[in-house]
Amino acid sequence: MSETRKPYIRPLDLKHGQVDLAHGSGGRAMAQLIDELFARHLGNEYLGQGDDGAVLPLPGEGRLVMATDAHVVSPLFFPGGDIGCLSVHGTVNDVAVMGARPLYLAASFILEEGFPLGDLARIVQSMAVAASAAGVPVVTGDTKVVERGKGDGVFITTTGVGVVPPGRELSGRRARPGDVILVSGTLGDHGMAIMAERESLGFESPIVSDTAALHGLIETLLASGVDLRVLRDPTRGGLATTLNEIARQSGVGMMLQEKALPVKPAVNAACELLGLDPLYVANEGKLVAICGEKDAEMLLSVMRAHPLGQAAAIIGQVVADDHHFVQMTTAFGGRRMVDWLSGEQLPRIC
Amino acid sequence: MKYIDEFRDGEVAQKIAASIRAEADPARNYHFMEFCGGHTHAISRYGVSDLLPANVRMIHGPGCPVCVLPIGRVDQAIRLALDEGVTLCTYGDCLRVPASDGLSLLKAKARGGDIRMVYSSADAVTLAQKNPDKQVVFFAIGFETTTPPTAVAIKQAAALGLKNFSVLCCHVLTPSAISSILESPEVRQWGTVPLDGFVGPAHVSTIIGSRPYEFFAEEYRKPVVIAGFEPLDVMQAIRMLIRQVNEGRAEVENEFSRAVDRDGNLKAQALVAEVFEMRKHFEWRGLNVLPYSALRIRGTFAEFDAEKRFFVRYASVPDHKACECGAILRGVKRPQDCKIFGTVCTPENPVGSCMVSSEGACAAHYTYGRYKDV
Numbered sequence: 001m002s003e004t005r006k007p008y009i010r011p012l013d014l015k016h017g018q019v020d021l022a023h024g025s026g027g028r029a030m031a032q033l034i035d036e037l038f039a040r041h042l043g044n045e046y047l048g049q050g051d052d053g054a055v056l057p058l059p060g061e062g063r064l065v066m067a068t069d070a071h072v073v074s075p076l077f078f079p080g081g082d083i084g085c086l087s088v089h090g091t092v093n094d095v096a097v098m099g100a101r102p103l104y105l106a107a108s109f110i111l112e113e114g115f116p117l118g119d120l121a122r123i124v125q126s127m128a129v130a131a132s133a134a135g136v137p138v139v140t141g142d143t144k145v146v147e148r149g150k151g152d153g154v155f156i157t158t159t160g161v162g163v164v165p166p167g168r169e170l171s172g173r174r175a176r177p178g179d180v181i182l183v184s185g186t187l188g189d190h191g192m193a194i195m196a197e198r199e200s201l202g203f204e205s206p207i208v209s210d211t212a213a214l215h216g217l218i219e220t221l222l223a224s225g226v227d228l229r230v231l232r233d234p235t236r237g238g239l240a241t242t243l244n245e246i247a248r249q250s251g252v253g254m255m256l257q258e259k260a261l262p263v264k265p266a267v268n269a270a271c272e273l274l275g276l277d278p279l280y281v282a283n284e285g286k287l288v289a290i291c292g293e294k295d296a297e298m299l300l301s302v303m304r305a306h307p308l309g310q311a312a313a314i315i316g317q318v319v320a321d322d323h324h325f326v327q328m329t330t331a332f333g334g335r336r337m338v339d340w341l342s343g344e345q346l347p348r349i350c
Numbered sequence: 351m352k353y354i355d356e357f358r359d360g361e362v363a364q365k366i367a368a369s370i371r372a373e374a375d376p377a378r379n380y381h382f383m384e385f386c387g388g389h390t391h392a393i394s395r396y397g398v399s400d401l402l403p404a405n406v407r408m409i410h411g412p413g414c415p416v417c418v419l420p421i422g423r424v425d426q427a428i429r430l431a432l433d434e435g436v437t438l439c440t441y442g443d444c445l446r447v448p449a450s451d452g453l454s455l456l457k458a459k460a461r462g463g464d465i466r467m468v469y470s471s472a473d474a475v476t477l478a479q480k481n482p483d484k485q486v487v488f489f490a491i492g493f494e495t496t497t498p499p500t501a502v503a504i505k506q507a508a509a510l511g512l513k514n515f516s517v518l519c520c521h522v523l524t525p526s527a528i529s530s531i532l533e534s535p536e537v538r539q540w541g542t543v544p545l546d547g548f549v550g551p552a553h554v555s556t557i558i559g560s561r562p563y564e565f566f567a568e569e570y571r572k573p574v575v576i577a578g579f580e581p582l583d584v585m586q587a588i589r590m591l592i593r594q595v596n597e598g599r600a601e602v603e604n605e606f607s608r609a610v611d612r613d614g615n616l617k618a619q620a621l622v623a624e625v626f627e628m629r630k631h632f633e634w635r636g637l638n639v640l641p642y643s644a645l646r647i648r649g650t651f652a653e654f655d656a657e658k659r660f661f662v663r664y665a666s667v668p669d670h671k672a673c674e675c676g677a678i679l680r681g682v683k684r685p686q687d688c689k690i691f692g693t694v695c696t697p698e699n700p701v702g703s704c705m706v707s708s709e710g711a712c713a714a715h716y717t718y719g720r721y722k723d724v
Binding site: 259265268269272323325327329330331332333334335336337339342 | 351354358359360363364367394395396397398399400401581696697698716717718719720721724
């Protein structure tokens with residue numbers, strides 16, 4: 001009997017190899033890419049089923065939450081993370097801020113012809129580490145390849161499913177006048193890490209992205225029994241955009257205190273240099289929480305006790321306002337609006 | 351941030367505010383024009399007017415480079431990109447300025463124009479070096495602050511012998527705009543724009559110095575206080591202006607002495623004089639055609655002049671009928687006096703140029719201050 005030959009004569013060349021159109025053709029090259037890269041790093045019992053879709057057990061009681069997020073960040077690798085872990089954190093957080101326990105992820109890759117396989121491997125490994133740390137497996141996926149010049153390296157879309165236990169109500173529609181607004185930490189870290197990298201600002205201690213999965217912190221907050229009304233992660237458009245969204249959804253206004261906003265000195269300096277406002281710069285590991293007034297101090301101490309909420313702060317209050325304006329008392333002593341972002345402050349940030 | 355936070359200190363602001371309240375004569379009104387968009391932005395962003403007594407009013411001036419750019423100039427840039435197929439480089443603020451036929455540079459880019467946002471004129475030169483088969487045009491706008499970098503770019507292109515780099519020069523001059531306002535019938539004859547003094551430019555003055563304003567102080571009896579762009583600079587300048595008015599003085603004073611002296615940056619001035627000369631006349635948005643108010647590229651550098659290299663003649667285009675940018679730039683109207691402010695004209699869909707740049711009076715009021723109107 002002759003020995004069974006190995007399924008592929010040559011393994012993927014992760015040192016010098018590049019993505020080519022065959023990797024997205026549905027043929028043997030694609031099967032090899034999936035086996036040696038995606039399945040190898042992300043593998044789990046559901047992904048291993050190898051069918052067109054993953055067949056998953058029904059979660060217990062409660063309601064399903066589903067969220068999706070496309071990631072087009074440039075550069076792909078930045079201080080504190082890369083597009084791989086970012087694509088896991090982004091979707092896990094979108095599911096978690098609805099009060100849900102994230103269960104599964106799906107991932108779609110759009111690869112550009114010529115993209116180094118070694119870089120792709122780094123990205124997939126980083127995704128695998130993030131997914132396993134978060135305890136949320138990638139259960140199904142897809143890969144497409146576009147011609148050189150028609151993409152920008154890698155785009156990743158992830159979709160997440162989670163389940164909210166009965167009785168838990170979190171929504172941007174639930175803010176009421178008198179409620180208190182908190183953030184879980186410093187603002188603008190992710191956006192400025194990307195910008196500093198893009199503009200080669202070369203700070204002595206680089207600004208590091210805050211990209212992180214927040215479902216652990218959120219579970220702690222919910223378990224503490226405080227009267228939480230709204231949770232949201234202020235990603236693109238930053239805190240200002242998130243608060244304007246909530247104000248509009250809930251039909252209320254907000255009044256912030258500029259002095260109370262936590263911003264790292266390096267982020268502040270970089271913003272100053274580039275003419276940006278940290279209120280509008282993206283975060284990838286921060287929460288905005290709105291709760292009833294009497295629970296604010298307790299919520300703050302619970303946040304601060306968690307490793308991802310050490311720099312948490314109370315930053316303002318929900319007020320009655322038919323115009324749904326978000327306003328701020330400036331550190332200077334005046335008052336101004338914190339409006340919706342107009343135009344694009346920072347393209348391709350996540 | 352060291353050397354920044356000191357100029358944004360709320361406690362010091364309260365002290366200056368108290369002394370302004372004490373010194374301002376309650377029996378009269380004070381109207382000061384902050385010439386620069388940088389001051390307009392600082393006043394709105396930090397809420398400076400909330401710290402001033404009701405009888406001290408700030409009037410927004412025309413010192414926003416994007417705001418004074420007439421439609422015809424943006425049209426020229428768009429034609430260069432769409433008809434001549436050049437790579438057009440410009441500062442980000444210019445991209446959304448409304449032009450003819452519902453276009454803007456941003457919309458022209460979506461139609462296939464090769465339009466790039468650059469942070470400096472040097473980026474445009476680099477782009478020309480890297481793409482020798484493309485004609486690269488730098489759309490140069492701005493007051494005296496941005497003029498020296500354009501001069502450097504042209505000299506650099508000459509030294510490199512670049513045959514594919516040119517400049518569409520729309521640089522304008524601050525003193526001409528100030529004269530135009532002081533000579534306007536609203537200020538001089540009718541008195542509909544009461545003007546008791548100017549908060550003078552910060553960055554522009556680092557280049558031209560404080561001397562050019564002496565004429566205005568003497569000839570028109572208007573005090574000028576040159577001020578930095580931080581909110582405490584503005585507060586301090588207002589206090590100095592109130593003192594001058596109270597004492598019947600009309601002098602040029604310098605609050606921004608950490609960066610400005612009487613003569614300015616002589617090296618930059620020499621560079622500008624070497625590369626540019628006066629245009630006999632130039633159209634401004636809102637201020638009409640002003641004599642000797644802008645610069646063009648000298649004959650010795652003619653090969654880098656986009657208006658000579660390409661056939662793009664300037665044609666004057668009237669503003670949108672309902673748009674009050676002109677009156678707002680002259681201090682005759684406030685943004686909220688314009689019928690289309692905040693309704694038809696918003697930062698997302700600007701009709702007039704003052705709604706585009708963050709330094710524009712309309713954009714600043716819309717973004718930071720419109721809660722006061724409701």
